[in-house]
Amino acid sequence: MTRKTYAEALIDALVERAGEDENFAMIGRGILGHGAQAHFAEPLMEKYGHRVTDPPTAEGAVASLGIGAAMAGTPMFLHFGTASFAMEAFNQIIHEAGVAHSMSGGQIKVPIVFHMFHGLRRGGSGQHSLSPQSMFANNPGLHLMMPTTPGDVKGMLRAALKSDTPTLFIDHAALLGTEGEVPDGPYEIPLGEAAIRREGKDVTIVATSRAVLWAEAAADRLAGDGIDAEVVDPRSVVPLDTETIVGSIRKTGRLVCVEEGIQMCSIGSEIAALAAEQAFSSLKAPVVRVARPPAPVPFSPPLEEAMMPGPERIIAAVKTVMG
Amino acid sequence: MTAPPEPGNRVALFHCMVLMRRFEEEVLRIAQDHPYVGRQHLHIGHEATGAGVVSALEAGDLFHTNHRNHGYLIARGADPGRALAEIMGRKDGLNGGLGGPWHLCDRSAGFQSTSAMVGGSVGLAVGAAFGLKTQGSKAISVTHFGDGTLDEGICYEALNLASLLALPVLFLCENNAKEGQRPSSMLAAKVLHDVPDALQIRSMVVDGRDADAVAATAAEAVAHVRGGSGPVFLQADLERWPGSHQTTPEFPTGVTDLSLAWEEDRIEGPHAEWVRDHDGLRAYAKKLLADGTLSQDQVLEIDRGVLAGIKEARAFAEASPYPDPSRLLDNVFA
Ligand SMILES: Cc1ncc(C[n+]2csc(CCOP(=O)(O)OP(=O)(O)O)c2C)c(N)n1
Ligand SMILES: [Mg+2]
Numbered sequence: 001m002t003r004k005t006y007a008e009a010l011i012d013a014l015v016e017r018a019g020e021d022e023n024f025a026m027i028g029r030g031i032l033g034h035g036a037q038a039h040f041a042e043p044l045m046e047k048y049g050h051r052v053t054d055p056p057t058a059e060g061a062v063a064s065l066g067i068g069a070a071m072a073g074t075p076m077f078l079h080f081g082t083a084s085f086a087m088e089a090f091n092q093i094i095h096e097a098g099v100a101h102s103m104s105g106g107q108i109k110v111p112i113v114f115h116m117f118h119g120l121r122r123g124g125s126g127q128h129s130l131s132p133q134s135m136f137a138n139n140p141g142l143h144l145m146m147p148t149t150p151g152d153v154k155g156m157l158r159a160a161l162k163s164d165t166p167t168l169f170i171d172h173a174a175l176l177g178t179e180g181e182v183p184d185g186p187y188e189i190p191l192g193e194a195a196i197r198r199e200g201k202d203v204t205i206v207a208t209s210r211a212v213l214w215a216e217a218a219a220d221r222l223a224g225d226g227i228d229a230e231v232v233d234p235r236s237v238v239p240l241d242t243e244t245i246v247g248s249i250r251k252t253g254r255l256v257c258v259e260e261g262i263q264m265c266s267i268g269s270e271i272a273a274l275a276a277e278q279a280f281s282s283l284k285a286p287v288v289r290v291a292r293p294p295a296p297v298p299f300s301p302p303l304e305e306a307m308m309p310g311p312e313r314i315i316a317a318v319k320t321v322m323g
Numbered sequence: 324m325t326a327p328p329e330p331g332n333r334v335a336l337f338h339c340m341v342l343m344r345r346f347e348e349e350v351l352r353i354a355q356d357h358p359y360v361g362r363q364h365l366h367i368g369h370e371a372t373g374a375g376v377v378s379a380l381e382a383g384d385l386f387h388t389n390h391r392n393h394g395y396l397i398a399r400g401a402d403p404g405r406a407l408a409e410i411m412g413r414k415d416g417l418n419g420g421l422g423g424p425w426h427l428c429d430r431s432a433g434f435q436s437t438s439a440m441v442g443g444s445v446g447l448a449v450g451a452a453f454g455l456k457t458q459g460s461k462a463i464s465v466t467h468f469g470d471g472t473l474d475e476g477i478c479y480e481a482l483n484l485a486s487l488l489a490l491p492v493l494f495l496c497e498n499n500a501k502e503g504q505r506p507s508s509m510l511a512a513k514v515l516h517d518v519p520d521a522l523q524i525r526s527m528v529v530d531g532r533d534a535d536a537v538a539a540t541a542a543e544a545v546a547h548v549r550g551g552s553g554p555v556f557l558q559a560d561l562e563r564w565p566g567s568h569q570t571t572p573e574f575p576t577g578v579t580d581l582s583l584a585w586e587e588d589r590i591e592g593p594h595a596e597w598v599r600d601h602d603g604l605r606a607y608a609k610k611l612l613a614d615g616t617l618s619q620d621q622v623l624e625i626d627r628g629v630l631a632g633i634k635e636a637r638a639f640a641e642a643s644p645y646p647d648p649s650r651l652l653d654n655v656f657a
Contacts, residue, residue: 034570056474056509057441084440088475123361125423127439295655298646299423300412301359306648 001183007037007176009150011044013157014077016186018048021075024161027053027066028079033117037176063089063114067097067166070112077161083118083170084130097166098141109164113157117173119210119260120308126296131261133208136168137237138265143167143191144238148212150180152235155189162188172210172260192239196248200230203318204248206271207258208234211309215258218314227322237267245271246278253284254321258309263291288317325632327399328378330542333616334625336378336534340370340604341629343394344579346403349633350393350410350424353640354572360410363424363572366394368532368564369497371603374398375537376465376495376557379545383462385433385451387444390425391497391567392437395467401429403632404639413643420646421654442475444468445494449481452490452554463548467495470508473518482556486522489553493544494519496556497531499563507563519556531559532603535610562601565594576602581626584608585619 004012010032018024026048032041045052055062059080066078080086086093093114100108118131137144143165147153153171160167197212198219207215212233219229232248234240249255255275257268268289275287290309298304325342328335347365354360366373369391377398380386388395396406401417409416410424417429425439435451438444448466455462472478473496485492498515500508512518516526525547529540537559544555566575576594583590583598583605590599598605611617617625 054509057471058474058476060476088440123359123423125426125439126421127425127443293651295651296421298412298421298651299409299426300420300645302645303412303421303648303651306651 001181003179004150004182005037005040005176006150006153006178006180007032007040009154009182010157010171011040012182013154013161014044015047017158017161018044018051023073024075024077025051025053025069026077026079027055027062028081028115029054030081031079031115032176033081033173035173035176059085059088060092063092064096066112067092067110070110070166071100071108075111075161077113077115080114080116082124082128082130083116083132084128086114086116086132087130093136093142093166093168094139098139101165102141110166111164112166113160113169114167115169115171118170119172119174120292120297120304121173122301122304123299124297125299129297131259131292133170133237134261134266137267137270141166142238143236144170145191145236146170146209147235148175148209148233150178150182152189152195154182155187156235158186159188159191163191170209174210178213189235191236192241193236194232194234194241194244196244197231197233198229200228200252202228202252203254203256203321204230204232204252205256205258205314205318206232206234206245206268208237208267209260211258211260214310215314218311218318221311221315222318227318229318240270242274242278246274249275249279250282253282255283255287256290256314256317256321257287258290258314260292260309262294263289264294266291285321285323288321290314290317325400327380328374330378330538333535333611336374336538337607337611337617338625338629339374339377339398340534340607341581341626342403342632343370343373343397344604345626345629345633346397346406347393348574348578349407349637351572351574353407353411353637357411359412360424362570364391364568365564365566366391367566368602369394369561371534371607372497372531372537372559372561375534376467376541378538379541380465381462382433383460385435385455385462385464387435387448387451387464387466388427388437389441389444389468389472390439391469392425392427396427396429396432396434399432399434401427401432401434403636407636407640408643411640412645413640414646415639415643419650442468442472442477445472446477446481448492448494449485449490452485452492453488456491461549463491463493463545465493465495467497470496470498470500470510470515472496473510473515474508479518482519482522482524485554486524489551491548491551492554493548494524494554494556496558497561498558499561499567501563516556516558524554524556525552526556526558528558528560531561532601532606534603534607562597565597579604581605581608581622582619584612584622
């Protein structure tokens, strides 16, 4: 175990994979964004920079290039930057990568990872703040992973890179600087395995990506009020670990779903539906979802702040379900 | 509020350029004082292109901007105080604080919106041209974008449509490409206008640092478009200002000193070459002095007037409150 940043752990996974498979190729500019953690990509660029293609600003064609290369047998890691830019490639991702394996009767495999940064980033306004996870989850044939901790990002990225199924790997730039224990050497965190971040008996909070940190902060404060919250991080949205999530809801009888995406047809909507389908008789209160209001992200700081599903809004939601 | 420069009025053109420059310098100061204002894409070094093209347009023409949008709004008469308020996310901003620095919009000055998606404005401008043509209007549509925008597929599709339908649209490409330097373009075509040429779109190339040349070329381009002869691709070649993609708010070439137009030996610093050879604003001041259009005192007088206006604009923006969070959902649906 070594204590390191999320950014370093992410790069570790790429360096390890590049070392193992000389066919593995990467494409994209600024894999760790342009912020304070950008320099952590240096170990990758020094050793394997020649295998990272710097593309023109052409997300649609770049996605097609990655998908086609993967079909031809080159495992690919493709970095889009802001998730908003991946919308230029939405068609290629859902109609080419997502359908190829099934539509070809299982003949074609598409070993590609689409990496991007989602969410509210302060000042991103209406065109640089997208959280497209539920849009992607609403399409077949695509795995969807959203890590939260340094230990998880390394193991999850390795699993994604070794998979023959195209995988959306949706990160949050605000996580890059967070630190945690990271196992040394290669390891995989299998798809479809949720993590219980904090055990509790009164209420289940299911949160993804950065919202997990807010849920944990809320749970700490709720403990002071005598409310014992359990925080569940699905980690992979597709496939979804329904067993762990439903198990927790059955145990606590109360559910709050938290995410940065817009509430309509959200991940929280899916979890709430699961609760209704599989844990209905255990529920002691109606489910509450905490998500982004259905408006383009405003630039003005207090308005953007009001959009965040932060600890205050989570605490209020938990108090509602506690009655 | 300053009216856009009229064709042939070189003093007004210069005044407009000074206003554009001082406005952007104030944006940089605001970003220093209010870090939330974030990363800026300033129009510094593009003033000759911006003011020159604006001088060739009429009030009803529809303009489509990109991330480097501020200069165009100011040049076409958007209120600098409300523009600064928008950049600061304030209630009295042009967009009520909801757009911010990348998305300034002023419909009354002929702006449809500002797209910060690379290529977004190009497609929209072709659409506006289609709308104007359908309405039988004499107005034209304009879009400005960088060389790097030609990386995006939408440009090829939109240029093709504009050519096929002979739409009244002026494609203004601000070419600040620099060999071997990112970002900006990565084009296999070494000559940008080869792209529109291949699509049978009339192209013109101008030195984007030369305000008189831009004004004259733009007037010819606009006449072609307005006359119904189809689109024009106007390539304005620029030398990228050293701060054009910086992530922290600094003045890499210093705060503009217009007396350097006549005291050239004082030009110094790591970017002296840019100031001496590539700053279209300094070059225009020098030219207007040389041909007797303006005196040194008049140049400084214009600058003082502009600075006083910018000071007022900043005070207006600072005094404006943030919008109330309850306004969030006000304009989501029309
Ligand atoms: C679809 C999309 N992809 C990527 C970006 C990130 N981006 C912002 S500005 C820029 C460079 C644009 O270059 P150019 O068009 O030449 O304009 P310049 O900034 O040089 O004026 C890029 C790639 C974006 N805003 N939108
Ligand atoms: Mg450029």
